[in-house]
Every structure is written in C-alpha cells, then in structure tokens.
Amino acid sequence: MWIDAITDFEPETRLVAVKNVSLSEEHIHDHFPEEHGLRAMPLMPNSLIVEGMAQTAGILVGSVNRFREKVVLAKITRASIEHDVIPGRTIRYTALLEQHDAAGAATSGSIEMLDHATGQWSGIGRVDLVFSHIDQNMSGMEFPEHNFVFSDNFRNILHAAGLEDLCD
Amino acid sequence: MALSRTEVESRVSSVLEEALGVDADEITPEATLINDLGAESIDFLDISFQLEKAFEGDCSPETPFKIEQGELFPENVLNDPELVEDGRLTDNGMALLKQKMPHVDFSEFESDRSVSKIPELFTVKTLVDFCERKLAVCAA
Numbered sequence: 001m002w003i004d005a006i007t008d009f010e011p012e013t014r015l016v017a018v019k020n021v022s023l024s025e026e027h028i029h030d031h032f033p034e035e036h037g038l039r040a041m042p043l044m045p046n047s048l049i050v051e052g053m054a055q056t057a058g059i060l061v062g063s064v065n066r067f068r069e070k071v072v073l074a075k076i077t078r079a080s081i082e083h084d085v086i087p088g089r090t091i092r093y094t095a096l097l098e099q100h101d102a103a104g105a106a107t108s109g110s111i112e113m114l115d116h117a118t119g120q121w122s123g124i125g126r127v128d129l130v131f132s133h134i135d136q137n138m139s140g141m142e143f144p145e146h147n148f149v150f151s152d153n154f155r156n157i158l159h160a161a162g163l164e165d166l167c168d
Numbered sequence: 169m170a171l172s173r174t175e176v177e178s179r180v181s182s183v184l185e186e187a188l189g190v191d192a193d194e195i196t197p198e199a200t201l202i203n204d205l206g207a208e209s210i211d212f213l214d215i216s217f218q219l220e221k222a223f224e225g226d227c228s229p230e231t232p233f234k235i236e237q238g239e240l241f242p243e244n245v246l247n248d249p250e251l252v253e254d255g256r257l258t259d260n261g262m263a264l265l266k267q268k269m270p271h272v273d274f275s276e277f278e279s280d281r282s283v284s285k286i287p288e289l290f291t292v293k294t295l296v297d298f299c300e301r302k303l304a305v306c307a308a
Contacts, residue, residue, distance in 0.1 A: 074210040077187070099217045103237040106217040130214045136237065 006161035015060035044085040057095035057107040074132040081125035202287035227306035271298035
C-alpha cells in the first residue's frame with residue numbers, strides 16, 4: 001500500500017489519506033543510489049506518489065457502491081508534482097469525487113507535504129484520475145467474481161480509520 | 169438561450185484538447201477521434217465526463233446533460249453473432265446502430281459495413297452533432 005492511513009472522509013465527496021515517507025523503505029535507496037561519482041539522493045518516486053493518489057481516490061470511488069464494484073485506474077488525466085519528497089516528510093492526499101456513474105468515475109486531487117521541522121504543510125501538486133468499473137466494460141469482457149481490487153490491505157486501512165461499515 | 173453551433177464546437181474542441189492532449193489545429197470536423205486524434209477506448213469515458221461538465225450549466229437539474237453508458241456507442245455489439253458476421257455488420261446490426269446512434273452519418277459506411285471501419289464513424293463532427301442533439305432535448 002502507498003498510503004498509511006485515512007484521516008478524513010465525506011461520503012461520495014472527499015477522502016483524505018496520509019503517507020509517511022521513511023528511509024526504511026527499500027525502494028527509496030534505489031531512487032537514486034550513489035553512482036557515477038554522485039552522492040545518493042533518496043526521493044519518493046513521483047510514480048508512487050501518483051499511485052498513492054490512485055489508492056486514495058480509488059477508496060473514495062469504491063465506497064460509493066460499498067466496494068462491490070471492481071474499481072481500476074483507467075487514466076491519469078493530469079499529474080503535476082512540483083517538489084521532491086525526501087524521507088522524513090509526510091504526504092497528504094485529498095481526493096474529490098467529481099463524477100460517478102455506472103461505467104466509472106472521475107476524481108480530482110491535491111497533494112501536500114508536511115515538513116516536520118517547521119510544522120508547515122505546502123501544496124506540491126495535483127493528480128486528476130479516471131476510474132473504470134471493469135465489470136461494466138463496453139466489450140463485455142468478464143472478470144473473476146472475487147473483488148481482487150479491494151484486498152485485505154484496503155480493508156485493514158478502512159478498519160483502522162473506523163470505516164469498516166463502508167464494506168458489505 | 170440555445171448555444172450556437174460555433175459555441176458547441178468550441179467546447180467540444182476544448183474537451184478533446186484536454187482529454188486527448190492534442191493541439192487545437194488538429195481538431196477539424198472531419199478528424200476521426202481514434203485514427204486521427206489517437207483516442208483509446210478508455211478516453212471515451214473521460215470525454216463523456218468532460219462533456220457533461222462542459223454543458224452542465226446549459227441544462228436544468230431536472231433534465232441534466234447526462235451521457236449514459238452505451239449512448240455514444242451501444243455496448244456488446246461486436247461480440248454478438250446476430251449483429252456481426254464475418255467481420256461485417258448484419259442487417260440487424262446495421263439497424264441497431266442506426267437506431268442507437270442517430271448522431272452518426274452512416275451513408276458511406278453502409279456500403280461496406282466492415283467492423284474495422286467503425287472507428288472512422290467517430291469524427292469531431294459526430295461528437296458536436298451528438299452534443300447538439302442532447303442540448304436540444306435538455307432545453308426542450
């Protein structure tokens with residue numbers, strides 16, 4: 001999972017989640033390692049920041065139909081991340097539900113970063129997404145009945161936030 | 169007041185620029201969404217959402233500008249043997265498309281009916297016509 005906790009939720013409207021970025025995450029040491037005479041520069045990869053927003057917004061979209069739909073990320077409509085996120089920072093994802101229907105959903109999202117040294121949050125970017133309800137796909141393709149999208153990890157995060165009643 | 173054709177074209181063009189990442193000068197009435205502008209299947213969901221936003225202020229809450237699933241193109245047509253045979257639409261398939269897609273001009277397509285040519289039916293003009301028809305209904 002690329003979010004640690006849900007911190008705010010308004011049904012069918014808004015979901016906020018945070019991720020603490022830590023040096024103990026192995027991937028950070030590969031992005032970027034010491035090489036070519038340059039010292040290491042561990043950063044949270046922007047692709048994983050987008051994934052964090054996808055998980056935040058995906059939970060918001062999935063909650064509309066009590067996680068019965070298989071909600072998959074279909075398109076990154078817009079992504080801009082304007083500041084590096086270094087270990088020790090906290091990322092806050094705020095996802096807003098813009099549109100939702102039988103076929104899928106569109107979300108907009110803002111990303112902020114907390115510098116624990118100053119206690120200041122600052123906006124670092126935005127990510128807008130489109131999700132598809134894949135069982136409603138136009139080609140009529142069939143997928144397994146089991147909801148493989150919202151796995152136990154998602155349910156654990158909902159449970160920790162006191163939101164387990166959102167699931168069947 | 170009803171939107172002018174030019175205003176509808178302008179909003180559709182803005183939506184396509186945003187959804188498909190194309191330049192305004194690529195968006196001509198004859199340009200096909202798939203072959204010329206590079207739209208993929210999932211882009212149609214994005215385009216539908218963005219068109220709803222672009223025209224939501226022109227319709228009342230009682231008759232919103234809402235594009236239902238399958239309205240731009242009917243679902244599961246291509247997998248139905250009654251509608252497609254040997255890669256071409258049957259009479260039933262042709263009749264269904266005409267009924268479900270009154271915003272499309274089938275005059276050139278009908279002589280061939282090849283499924284591979286269906287993407288050519290979706291032009292910028294088709295989309296503008298579709299929006300005009302919906303706006304006429306929601307304003308009625």
